[in-house]
Amino acid sequence: MCVCVLDALKLQRLEKDLFRNNLNKPNSYLCGMEQLPKRKFIVREIRQDFPALRQQVYGKNLIYFDNGATSQKPQLVLDAINQYYSKDNANIHRGVHLLSQKATDGYEASRIFIQKYLNAAKKEEIIFTKGTTDGINLVASSFGELLNPGDELLISAMEHHSNIVPWQMLCERKKTVLKIIPINKRGELDMEAFDNLLSEKTKLVAITHISNTLGTINPVKTIIEKAHLLGAKVLVDGAQSIQHTQIDVRDLNCDFFVFSGHKVFGPTGIGVLYGKEAILDAMPPYQGGGDMISKVTFERTTYNELPFKFEAGTPHIAGGICLGKAFEFLSSLDMVAIQKYEKELAEYAQDMLDTFEGCRIIGEAKNKTSVVSFVMEGIHPFDIGTLLDKQGIAVRTGHHCTQPLMDFFGIPGTVRASFAFYNTREEVDKFIEAVEKSINMLK
Ligand SMILES: Cc1ncc(COP(=O)(O)O)c(C=O)c1O
Numbered sequence: 001m002c003v004c005v006l007d008a009l010k011l012q013r014l015e016k017d018l019f020r021n022n023l024n025k026p027n028s029y030l031c032g033m034e035q036l037p038k039r040k041f042i043v044r045e046i047r048q049d050f051p052a053l054r055q056q057v058y059g060k061n062l063i064y065f066d067n068g069a070t071s072q073k074p075q076l077v078l079d080a081i082n083q084y085y086s087k088d089n090a091n092i093h094r095g096v097h098l099l100s101q102k103a104t105d106g107y108e109a110s111r112i113f114i115q116k117y118l119n120a121a122k123k124e125e126i127i128f129t130k131g132t133t134d135g136i137n138l139v140a141s142s143f144g145e146l147l148n149p150g151d152e153l154l155i156s157a158m159e160h161h162s163n164i165v166p167w168q169m170l171c172e173r174k175k176t177v178l179k180i181i182p183i184n185k186r187g188e189l190d191m192e193a194f195d196n197l198l199s200e201k202t203k204l205v206a207i208t209h210i211s212n213t214l215g216t217i218n219p220v221k222t223i224i225e226k227a228h229l230l231g232a233k234v235l236v237d238g239a240q241s242i243q244h245t246q247i248d249v250r251d252l253n254c255d256f257f258v259f260s261g262h263k264v265f266g267p268t269g270i271g272v273l274y275g276k277e278a279i280l281d282a283m284p285p286y287q288g289g290g291d292m293i294s295k296v297t298f299e300r301t302t303y304n305e306l307p308f309k310f311e312a313g314t315p316h317i318a319g320g321i322c323l324g325k326a327f328e329f330l331s332s333l334d335m336v337a338i339q340k341y342e343k344e345l346a347e348y349a350q351d352m353l354d355t356f357e358g359c360r361i362i363g364e365a366k367n368k369t370s371v372v373s374f375v376m377e378g379i380h381p382f383d384i385g386t387l388l389d390k391q392g393i394a395v396r397t398g399h400h401c402t403q404p405l406m407d408f409f410g411i412p413g414t415v416r417a418s419f420a421f422y423n424t425r426e427e428v429d430k431f432i433e434a435v436e437k438s439i440n441m442l443k
Pocket of ligand 1: 068069131132133134160162163208210211212237239240260
């Protein structure tokens with residue numbers, strides 16, 4: 001038998017010293033994540049934190065209106081990525097050495113920071129994933145195992161493909177039934193139809209909080225209340241809401257909430273699945289491998305506790321730590337002021353676009369934010385996007401991973417400008433000028 005010669009007390013004293021030394025070093029993850037002081041929302045100042053916004057493309061100052069696809073990163077996050085890979089790189093949860101402990105501390109501190117930011121009850125409810133798509137697939141695979149043939153799932157007509165296809169795959173596998181909540185021509189959910197579709201057979205409602213194509217803000221709280229009355233669980237796709245509104249999962253009372261780090265000023269390849277502990281506990285593991293086990297023998301394996309039960313293999317460690325840094329940044333901002341600002345910016349852009357002859361706005365919900373999608377009569381969206389790019393303006397064109405929604409509106413795609421709090425009214429003015437110029441060239 002192997003005997004450890006270092007007695008526990010000595011080891012504890014040594015660890016304490018090391019911990020204290022590290023606390024004194026700037027940027028050490030052992031400091032954990034910090035609640036930064038709240039700052040006044042001044043766009044000009046906030047822009048300074050985003051180096052990517054200071055560049056020129058084709059000799060023009062970049063105007064970045066593709067935030068729905070991915071957001072730019074603040075210096076705080078970029079520094080943390082650099083710090084992690086240049087100094088602290090190590091695997092987590094199993095190393096005895098200091099670097100491994102530092103990485104583990106950073107990763108777990110990030111989990112706790114995000115838990116607090118979302119107002120989740122416990123850190124065990126925060127599962128790190130690869131992103132929104134991964135989070136939805138996890139729920140479809142694992143929660144899906146608890147479903148029976150004939151059970152019903154409800155999604156809406158405005159979902160991103162990642163909130164459609166995993167459920168279709170589940171329906172093929174488990175013979176469950178997928179039902180679609182229709183929308184009206186303004187791009188709002190038909191809530192009467194929702195009431196009619198919802199029944200005791202409904203086991204899950206999976207709904208986007210804010211539409212990536214239309215900007216529609218869905219009444220998720222009402223949906224959750226109604227679904228719960230009939231015993232159905234609700235998954236909220238927060239890919240487009242986490243960066244625009246203050247999310248409180250306990251106030252929403254959702255059962256699952258998923259989002260991607262890269263859309264909320266963090267790195268790609270990392271995201272979060274929030275789930276209520278009791279529901280996650282009842283769900284079988286999604287993937288098998290290291291870290292998600294308690295004990296493995298060839299006869300039988302027992303699984304680790306939450307959240308590790310759903311985190312098989314070496315995770316995106318730098319991503320996890322730096323996502324916490326993105327939330328640190330976010331927590332210093334005034335989300336109420338930001339919400340108002342972004343809504344006004346999108347309304348301003350929409351009103352200006354609406355003055356162009358032949359322009360059709362796609363998505364005119366009363367309650368919408370941050371996104372303006374449009375088509376121009378006789379002009380392909382791709383051509384407008386290409387000409388805007390040459391004028392230094394980044395927008396998205398195409399179906400935005402919402403092909404059924406495009407079919408509903410009878411169009412192949414749109415031009416989409418999607419805003420973040422670092423965008424300005426002056427940028428919208430330049431965008432409108434550039435759209436006008438593009439239309440004149442293409443007519
Ligand atoms: C509403 C919505 N859901 C899901 C996704 C998928 O996100 P990801 O590709 O980061 O997994 C997106 C991405 O655009 C989205 O906008």
